[in-house]
Amino acid sequence: MALHDDALNVSRRAFLKTVSASSVAAGVIGVGESEAQTGPAPIGPGEVSVQLSIDGQARTLKVEPRVTLLDAMRERLNLTAQKRVCDRGSCGACTVLVDGKSAYACSILAIQMQGKSIRTVASLAQGTVLHPVQQAFCDHDGLMCGFCTPGFVMSAVALLESNPSPTPAQARAALDGNICRCGTYPRVLEAVLNTKGVRRG
Amino acid sequence: MADTPQVPEVNAPSRPQPHEKYPWPAEPTLVGKRIQRVDGPIKVTGQAKYSYDINRPGGLHGRILRSPHPHARIVAIDLSAASKAPGVKAVMAVLQPGAKVMFQGEEVAALAAATEEQADDALRLIKVQYEVLPHIATEALALREGAPQVFKDGNIKAGDTEEAGDLEAGFKAAAHTVLAGYATQVQTHVSLETHGCVCEWDGDKLTSWVSTQAVHGTREQFAKALDIPQANVRVITEYMGGGFGSKFGPDAQGIICAKLAKQAGAAVKLLLDRKDEHLASGNRPSSASKIKAGVSADGMLTAFDAETWGTGGAGAGSGFPLPYIYVFPNRRRKHRDIFTNAGPQRAMRAPGHPQGCFHTEMLMDELADKLRMDPLAFRIKNLPPEAPNAMWRKYFPIAAERFGWSKRHVTGDPTPGPIKRGMGCAANRWGGGGQGTKAHCEINPDGSVVMRCGTQDLGVGTKTIVAIITAETLGIPMELVRAEIGDSNYPFSGGSGGSTTAPGVSPAIRVTSGMALDALKAKVAPGLGVDAATLVASNGRIHVKGDPSKGLAWRDACKQLGMEPLAVDGQWERGLSASGTSGVQFAEVEVDIETGVSKVTRVTCVQDCGLIVDQLTAESQCIGGIIGGVNYALFEDRILDRVTGHMVNPNMEWYRIAGPSDIPTIDITLMNQPERGVIGIGEPPTISTAAAVANAVANAIGARIRSIPITPEKVITALAEREKTGGTL
Numbered sequence: 001m002a003l004h005d006d007a008l009n010v011s012r013r014a015f016l017k018t019v020s021a022s023s024v025a026a027g028v029i030g031v032g033e034s035e036a037q038t039g040p041a042p043i044g045p046g047e048v049s050v051q052l053s054i055d056g057q058a059r060t061l062k063v064e065p066r067v068t069l070l071d072a073m074r075e076r077l078n079l080t081a082q083k084r085v086c087d088r089g090s091c092g093a094c095t096v097l098v099d100g101k102s103a104y105a106c107s108i109l110a111i112q113m114q115g116k117s118i119r120t121v122a123s124l125a126q127g128t129v130l131h132p133v134q135q136a137f138c139d140h141d142g143l144m145c146g147f148c149t150p151g152f153v154m155s156a157v158a159l160l161e162s163n164p165s166p167t168p169a170q171a172r173a174a175l176d177g178n179i180c181r182c183g184t185y186p187r188v189l190e191a192v193l194n195t196k197g198v199r200r201g
Numbered sequence: 202m203a204d205t206p207q208v209p210e211v212n213a214p215s216r217p218q219p220h221e222k223y224p225w226p227a228e229p230t231l232v233g234k235r236i237q238r239v240d241g242p243i244k245v246t247g248q249a250k251y252s253y254d255i256n257r258p259g260g261l262h263g264r265i266l267r268s269p270h271p272h273a274r275i276v277a278i279d280l281s282a283a284s285k286a287p288g289v290k291a292v293m294a295v296l297q298p299g300a301k302v303m304f305q306g307e308e309v310a311a312l313a314a315a316t317e318e319q320a321d322d323a324l325r326l327i328k329v330q331y332e333v334l335p336h337i338a339t340e341a342l343a344l345r346e347g348a349p350q351v352f353k354d355g356n357i358k359a360g361d362t363e364e365a366g367d368l369e370a371g372f373k374a375a376a377h378t379v380l381a382g383y384a385t386q387v388q389t390h391v392s393l394e395t396h397g398c399v400c401e402w403d404g405d406k407l408t409s410w411v412s413t414q415a416v417h418g419t420r421e422q423f424a425k426a427l428d429i430p431q432a433n434v435r436v437i438t439e440y441m442g443g444g445f446g447s448k449f450g451p452d453a454q455g456i457i458c459a460k461l462a463k464q465a466g467a468a469v470k471l472l473l474d475r476k477d478e479h480l481a482s483g484n485r486p487s488s489a490s491k492i493k494a495g496v497s498a499d500g501m502l503t504a505f506d507a508e509t510w511g512t513g514g515a516g517a518g519s520g521f522p523l524p525y526i527y528v529f530p531n532r533r534r535k536h537r538d539i540f541t542n543a544g545p546q547r548a549m550r551a552p553g554h555p556q557g558c559f560h561t562e563m564l565m566d567e568l569a570d571k572l573r574m575d576p577l578a579f580r581i582k583n584l585p586p587e588a589p590n591a592m593w594r595k596y597f598p599i600a601a602e603r604f605g606w607s608k609r610h611v612t613g614d615p616t617p618g619p620i621k622r623g624m625g626c627a628a629n630r631w632g633g634g635g636q637g638t639k640a641h642c643e644i645n646p647d648g649s650v651v652m653r654c655g656t657q658d659l660g661v662g663t664k665t666i667v668a669i670i671t672a673e674t675l676g677i678p679m680e681l682v683r684a685e686i687g688d689s690n691y692p693f694s695g696g697s698g699g700s701t702t703a704p705g706v707s708p709a710i711r712v713t714s715g716m717a718l719d720a721l722k723a724k725v726a727p728g729l730g731v732d733a734a735t736l737v738a739s740n741g742r743i744h745v746k747g748d749p750s751k752g753l754a755w756r757d758a759c760k761q762l763g764m765e766p767l768a769v770d771g772q773w774e775r776g777l778s779a780s781g782t783s784g785v786q787f788a789e790v791e792v793d794i795e796t797g798v799s800k801v802t803r804v805t806c807v808q809d810c811g812l813i814v815d816q817l818t819a820e821s822q823c824i825g826g827i828i829g830g831v832n833y834a835l836f837e838d839r840i841l842d843r844v845t846g847h848m849v850n851p852n853m854e855w856y857r858i859a860g861p862s863d864i865p866t867i868d869i870t871l872m873n874q875p876e877r878g879v880i881g882i883g884e885p886p887t888i889s890t891a892a893a894v895a896n897a898v899a900n901a902i903g904a905r906i907r908s909i910p911i912t913p914e915k916v917i918t919a920l921a922e923r924e925k926t927g928g929t930l
Contacts, residue, residue: 080251080256122247138238138241146660147442186867188861
């Protein structure tokens with residue numbers, strides 16, 4: 001089954017909707033349709049230089065091509081806001097926004113992210129003033145241990161920037177790619193439905 | 202009645218004499234209110250540094266090679282190729298030739314390398330020769346005739362028989378008997394932050410950032426295993442991503458991490474991956490029963506005779522309390538631990554209780570059905586007498602009213618169409634007392650306050666209650682208080698397990714901040730020309746009781762300390778906490794009889810926990826416990842392949858956990874008992890959800906599924922069975 005280049009750069013969740021499970025592995029390895037025809041230039045296996053834009057800051061680092069965006073951020077750049085939990089695209093704790101769309105950072109490679117704008121939860125607050133979504137999570141106690149929280153907040157931001165007044169069903173659907181073990185879901189949902197003042201992205 | 206009390210805690214002194222010097226305030230300004238957790242902002246901004254987030258300068262990454270076999274003998278381990286691999290700085294064998302591995306995922310060897318990728322590559326170069334031995338994957342295989350005896354003393358360990366009353370007389374008095382068997386699955390903790398730590402040596406001193414529920418206990422275990430003084434070990438856990446009973450020490454990976462760091466002369470980070478977490482970091486044991494029980498014509502329980510068993514994996518126990526809560530005057534219960542080649546069990550939120558509750562509450566519904574009696578009325582008839590720690594007689598009707606129990610159909614939803622609705626209920630109890638906590642309080646000349654306590658916050662809100670109680674006692678806003686916890690350099694507090702943290706920590710904080718306030722009062726009293734004993738602290742002032750004008754603003758009072766902060770040490774004292782909770786839960790489900798899919802639509806919870814310190818976070822604890830119970834009822838299951846003994850779902854998609862769309866509407870009523878002092882709330886609310894859900898499913902479809910998780914397959918099978926026999930329950 002053919003994959004478009006675009007599919008490689010959005011979340012695993014998004015392309016699971018459009019491709020069969022057997023294609024996912026190919027997608028993660030990164031063989032696009034057009035490349036498959038022309039033959040891609042080999043990259044790696046050694047370290048390669050990668051330029052990333054994370055939270056508005058340009059970052060240059062050397063990583064092996066197999067390094068995920070999440071690991072590049074956490075272990076190479078010490079940007080630890082997004083968490084590693086399942087490391088295979090099922091729990092959402094690593095959710096970031098790539099050009100405004102939510103994506104699992106554990107399931108995309110750092111080298112795929114060149115030229116993209118990556119946003120993490122660390123970019124949202126202005127000094128000590130929390131982003132409306134973050135404030136709502138605090139007001140409604142939409143967090144406990146907090147390990148899933150950065151991922152939930154980013155999924156909520158992605159939702160509210162495209163749909164500032166979601167219905168409960170829309171909110172649940174938008175958050176369904178995130179798992180919480182402490183059981184904060186009802187209050188996360190309350191927080192998202194009561195967030196005011198998110199501007200369309 | 203029974204010779205020995207079935208519920209030992211019931212009617213024990215459960216209301217303390219109030220503390221003489223620092224009793225809980227009659228009209229609190231903060232305690233019991235809806236207070237946001239103090240670490241909310243740092244967590245929602247991603248700034249909170251969990252152990253998993255600690256990156257030390259020059260730090261290495263540790264990896265553990267684990268046995269792929271559930272039972273094998275190590276013949277040889279060759280580390281030479283791995284030790285020469287790029288980036289590798291330390292390599293070690295965990296087991297020596299001749300040693301046995303008893304489960305898939307047991308630690309065999311380990312190494313540390315500069316990057317995670319190098320560590321992964323090098324791990325594949327370690328050559329281990331195994332002599333594969335016969336293994337036992339399931340309880341049924343262990344019990345089979347001629348099963349290989351893989352454990353030293355056999356695959357079965359029989360426990361003591363618990364007996365009370367006269368069983369024969371009990372069955373003679375019975376008008377109806379039920380003979381049934383129930384079962385619960387193995388469940389893993391799935392803390393989102395996996396087990397592990399970062400270890401760094403400075404000479405012979407070790408600092409370790411550990412994801413642990415016990416900073417002091419972990420320090421002690423590090424010292425013992427590494428043969429160094431406890432004084433040389435510092436354990437830090439400022440934030441942690443859940444533990445649920447599974448994180449009480451450095452564990453094998455912590456000791457390995459410390460040894461690798463020592464060998465490499467660099468910090469090593471070693472957090473488990475998700476698969477290893479499922480295999481080797483604990484689980485809730487399975488449980489199974491065969492029960493015969495009798496009930497008299499007027500609905501009184503007469504007899505209970507049970508054989509039970511379960512597996513806690515390789516060599517570990519599987520006990521659970523049975524019967525649960527309800528009074529069976531004549532009873533006998535025999536339990537057997539079945540050993541299997543699987544990761545050993547560990548305490549998991551309310552260890553044993555969800556199992557005991559499930560078996561008993563399923564049985565209660567079946568007995569009520571025999572009597573054609575309302576299961577709620579039947580339960581109330583057979584409860585122990587009411588006591589402060591045994592409030593079910595009061596709570597059941599309150600919850601029933603809120604839930605709408607009167608709308609329950611007798612059995613099998615008669616509504617046409619594929620969606621069938623049903624209702625069920627269950628009760629819970631827990632101890633939840635605590636003690637042995639020390640604290641240190643400093644009041645600074647600028648008015649800021651530090652409260653230090655070597656407890657830890659698993660995500661439940663411990664740091665928040667430390668700040669609440671300090672601010673309440675000093676009569677100041679919480680913003681002036683800095684609560685510092687999660688460090689073994691702070692005064693001792695015990696591990697956070699068994700709902701002991703709030704009742705252990707809260708009294709220590711109350712006493713310590715009370716002592717600090719007394720010291721400050723003594724400083725300012727002469728200037729005010731009054732006796733210090735007449736002073737109180739409220740609304741940010743220290744003033745004569747009943748006359749706020751005769752006193753000082755908090756900051757002005759603190760200025761009188763001059764250059765020297767005031768510092769006091771205090772500890773847990775009697776009279777501010779108690780033990781013993783009770784609660785009830787009701788669940789409503791919708792079952793699609795065409796697909797077999799069950800959905801929990803509503804849960805009503807009435808629960809007490811003594812004096813509520815923070816209404817907001819206590820409610821969150823209940824919500825979280827209930828969702829854990831929904832997972833237990835419908836989704837979670839650690840599945841081992843019968844042939845290979847391998848876990849087939851060591852991840853987070855096939856090991857199923859509820860997501861946002863699976864969550865019921867949850868109604869929490871917390872019953873405040875200020876006169877009892879603080880009691881823990883961690884365990885109780887997760888105990889009875891699964892039992893209530895399973896009873897609701899039976900009520901919906903008119904067929905009883907006697908084991909959890911209630912999967913679509915079990916629903917379809919139960920309905921087919923009912924069709925065949927032509928009956929309902």
